[in-house]
Structure formats: structure tokens, C-alpha cells
Amino acid sequence: AQTVTQSQPEMSVQEAETVTLSCTYDTSESDYYLFWYKQPPSRQMILVIRQEAYKQQNATENRFSVNFQKAAKSFSLKISDSQLGDAAMYFCAYRSAREGYGGSQGNLIFGKGTKLSVKP
Amino acid sequence: EPEVTQTPSHQVTQMGQEVILRCVPISNHLYFYWYRQILGQKVEFLVSFYNNEISEKSEIFDDQFSVERPDGSNFTLKIRSTKLEDSAMYFCASRSRRGSGAGKTQYFGPGTRLLVL
Numbered sequence: 001a002q003t004v005t006q007s008q009p010e011m012s013v014q015e016a017e018t019v020t021l022s023c024t025y026d027t028s029e030s031d032y033y034l035f036w037y038k039q040p041p042s043r044q045m046i047l048v049i050r051q052e053a054y055k056q057q058n059a060t061e062n063r064f065s066v067n068f069q070k071a072a073k074s075f076s077l078k079i080s081d082s083q084l085g086d087a088a089m090y091f092c093a094y095r096s097a098r099e100g101y102g103g104s105q106g107n108l109i110f111g112k113g114t115k116l117s118v119k120p
Numbered sequence: 121e122p123e124v125t126q127t128p129s130h131q132v133t134q135m136g137q138e139v140i141l142r143c144v145p146i147s148n149h150l151y152f153y154w155y156r157q158i159l160g161q162k163v164e165f166l167v168s169f170y171n172n173e174i175s176e177k178s179e180i181f182d183d184q185f186s187v188e189r190p191d192g193s194n195f196t197l198k199i200r201s202t203k204l205e206d207s208a209m210y211f212c213a214s215r216s217r218r219g220s221g222a223g224k225t226q227y228f229g230p231g232t233r234l235l236v237l
Contacts, residue, residue: 033224043209045163045228052224091163095224106151106215107165107176108226 002027004094006111013082014119020067021077021114023092031097034068034075035108039089048090051075053097079116087118122146124229126212132235133202141197141232143212152195153213153226154187156180163211169195202236209233 003026013019025034036048051059051068058066063083067076079086093108125144133139145152154166167177169187186198195214199206213226 035225037228042230043157043233044230045211045213047225047227050225093163095226106224106226107153107168107178108155108163108213109165110163112162 002029002032002094002096002109004092004109004111006092006114008114009112010115010117012117012119013079013086015082015084017082018078018080019082019116021079021090021092021116023075023077023111025073025075025092025094027073027094027096029096029098033095033097034066035093035095036064036066036075036077037091037093037110038086039091039113041088045091049077082118084118084120087116089113089115124212124214124227126210126229126232128232129230130233130235132237135204135236136201139199139202139234141199141210141212141234143195143197143214143229144193145195145212145214146216146227147193149214149216149227151175151215151226152187152189153215154197155211155213155228156208157211157231158205158208166197166210202234204236207234207236 005024032053034051038046038048049061063080065078091113092111127142152169155163157163165178167181168175184200188196209231211231212229215226
């Protein structure tokens with residue numbers, strides 16, 4: 001079974017600085033997707049960024065980028081120029097690429113999350 | 121921008137009562153999911169639904185739980201006889217057809233906070 005591990009329960013960053021959140025996962029599959037979701041105090045789950053395992057290029061979305069190391073099964077999130085609105089819980093999630101009958105319908109497996117605080 | 125909606129936002133119920141949590145997925149999406157998050161813990165998969173039937177469920181999703189898509193827009197989660205340990209945030213999610221980039225992504229609703237007393 002696949003597992004996702006986030007080893008940093010809490011992180012703190014100064015406004016405008018850069019912070020990196022760690023995520024490792026375990027799988028025997030070669031094709032899958034990885035996600036970072038943000039959960040602010042409202043507890044809504046908001047997609048931050050997505051990475052397809054078959055792509056070597058690291059995904060980037062504005063101030064958010066990932067460092068995807070497939071061999072090491074590592075998927076860290078870098079937040080540049082941190083803003084007060086970035087303060088939230090961040091969840092790393094894994095999804096198998098297998099679909100259809102006999103395969104997964106794409107349910108997500110989440111890590112325990114990292115609580116990010118941003119200091120003004 | 122289309123979004124997943126959920127009602128109610130909060131629900132308080134007595135142990136043993138039935139509750140129905142409602143979700144309206146994004147209109148052209150075909151895959152639907154329920155997850156739950158007990159306070160302070162990680163988000164856990166409950167069930168996925170496709171083509172009007174359950175396609176996958178976790179061990180959490182026992183006989184007390186059921187899902188339904190009663191019409192073309194709503195997707196419901198029913199808990200027949202609630203227990204104290206059912207207190208959690210329940211998230212609905214949906215995604216579009218497989219094969220497309222956006223189809224790989226699940227979009228979440230704002231959640232229903234269920235408290236069982």
C-alpha cells in the first residue's frame with residue numbers, strides 16, 4: 001500500500017522569505033500523481049500544485065514550485081516570497097495513475113500535514 | 121469559476137441519529153469522492169463513485185455509510201446511525217474525465233463539520 005510522510009509537523013517562515021516543506025512517499029508503482037493542497041483556517045482544501053510522475057520537469061505555479069525526486073520518492077514544496085496569506089496547513093497527497101475496472105478510481109492518499117506560520 | 125459546494129456547513133446531531141451530507145460536484149465532472157478529517161488528523165479517503173456506483177471504498181466506509189446520486193447534480197453521504205467517532209470534517213471532491221490534465225485533479229468542497237453528541 002502507498003504511504004505519504006510529512007516529517008515536519010510545523011514550520012515557520014518570515015514574510016518575503018523562502019520555505020521548503022518536505023514530503024516523501026512509498027509506492028511500488030511507476031506512474032502516479034503528486035499534489036500539494038493548502039488548508040487555511042476555514043478548512044477548505046485548495047489545490048496548490050500538481051506533478052505527474054512521468055514528467056521530469058518540476059511543476060511551478062507562480063511562487064510555488066516543487067522538487068520532485070522520483071528515485072528518492074521525495075516531493076518537496078518551495079514557497080518563495082512568503083506572504084501572510086500562505087499561513088495554513090499543507091498536505092502532500094499521492095494518487096495512483098491506474099484507473100478503470102480493477103484499478104483505483106483515483107482516491108488520494110494524504111500525509112499528516114505541515115502547519116506553516118508566516119511571521120510579519 | 122465552477123466549484124464544489126456542500127451543505128450544511130455545520131451539523132450537530134445526537135448519537136444514533138441518521139445524517140445526510142450533501143454535495144453538488146462541478147457540473148461536468150464524472151468522478152466523485154468523500155473524505156473525512158478528524159480534528160487534528162490527516163484527511164482519509166472514504167469512497168469513490170463513478171457511473172452511478174461505488175468504485176472503491178476504504179475500510180472506514182462500513183455498512184453505516186452509504187452514498188447516492190439521487191439526481192443529476194447532488195451527491196450525498198448518509199450515515200445511518202451516527203457514533204461519537206464520526207465527528208469530523210467531511211469533504212466532497214470531484215474530478216472530470218480521465219486522460220486530461222485537469223482530470224487528474226480533485227477539486228474539494230468547503231466541507232461539512234459534523235459533531236456527534
